[in-house]
Amino acid sequence: MPFAAPPDPALRAFLLRLSAALAGSLVPGAPAHAHVTASDPAAQQAIGVLYPDIPDPLRKVFTDIIKGIEEQLQQRVHAWPLAPEHDPNELAAGIKRHGVRVVVALGRQGLRAAAALDPALGVVVSGISSLPDAERHTGICLSPDPALLFARLRSLAPAVRRVAVIYNPRHNEWLLRLARDAARLHGIDLAPLEAFDLAGAARLYRGVFADADGRRDALWLPTDPTTVDDTTILPLVLREAWDRALPVFSSSFAHVRKGVLFALYPNHTELGRNLGNLATGLMSAYPPPRAMLPLREVHAALNLRTASHLGIATSAVVQHTFQFLYPEP
Known part of the structure; x- marks a missing residue:
């Protein structure tokens, strides 16, 4: 529940x-x-x-x-x-x-x-x-506050106007209620899509990438055992995101090493x-x-290689706001 x-x-x-x-x-x-x-x-x-x-x-x-x-x-x-x-x-x-x-x-x-x-x-x-x-x-x-995630996204990619998220409401309806309010505060159009099994999530991700515009869209990976499977879903997401230059951010620290742009994780x-x-x-x-x-007591992790691929400038000042950089500069 x-x-x-x-x-x-x-x-x-x-x-x-x-x-x-x-x-x-x-x-x-x-x-x-x-x-x-x-x-x-x-x-x-x-x-x-x-x-x-x-x-x-x-x-x-x-x-x-x-x-x-x-x-x-x-x-x-x-x-x-x-x-x-x-x-x-x-x-x-x-x-x-x-x-x-x-x-x-x-x-x-x-x-x-x-x-x-x-x-x-x-x-x-x-x-x-x-x-x-x-x-x-x-x-x-342990799920980071969506308001903190969206604030970090806007600081790195201010042109983003729409964020897609695929989630199972049985796990994360409470989080999406918070996310909708946070998105409005940050001028973001949240596009939530519900999935109740892995196959349904995979189909929705393919649809998101087919319609995505990397200049104004981004994808959020919440902590969700149904829709963010590290074995099947994550490789698909990272491959498509790289090819389409689409920013992907996550609620999981481990995903930064694998290629997402940034994540928030517990302090x-x-x-x-x-x-x-x-x-x-x-x-x-x-x-x-x-x-x-x-969770509002967070650290932030940034993938420098992904940021460079997306054309996001990461000056020393920007890097200083992250507690973990990958790979180490």
Whole structure:
């Protein structure tokens, strides 16, 4: 099932609240004594983290998120690496023993473990791109905010006026709702096309390329297991895009090495900081609403070879705005 995006007014209010929290402000309208901060005794030892016990380099993703949480809270948190066959009773006993009030559940394994704990515990979710019953959860997903993607696209290719995206609404209808609003703000005509299987997605991609004009069109590859298959779809997309000089940008870092123009990917430490804020907020008298937000804590990656092929100038100043360049200049 897709994420359930909150209505626009609720989302805007939540973003304002989160921004206030990041700036160290109190929630507007909340009495001073109701706000819980990391330095308060109520927050000490009250937050735990559940994450999959996997080897590096993937383990570093989770340890960097934990580092960000600890930096934001200015304290160590209790973190439980979860083996596939972990003992849920032992986990529940440890959480109770340490006085944990909120858990940050990372990845699907973390979410499954959190679901088996005391329902009174607060739960903040991250480390996943899609989630059933998302309206029941609070957290930040790993799909980059479309507004950030479109802003980056316009900075590199200001002549682009139309962006095609092929997606499965079962996974990404929530994201497309955000994308439509973001596209209007950036003067982009979004052309979304729905596909429910790989064969249908392949047909739609061929149609997009048949009609595309590389001078004003671009293609966005979202995080979508149905429509952005790395084995079948991606080679087709990259071959056609190269031949037609069509800009393609992605929500996946791995695609930059393979030939897309640019991608946004998680800044895991900053993501951890914001998850720490959400966890603290759940312990306040004015907790954030249940909603999954798109990722705004991002790094950017650029393929210099693709940019050159498309005639996009990448000066030292432009390159400085990207955290990863391929190939290295």
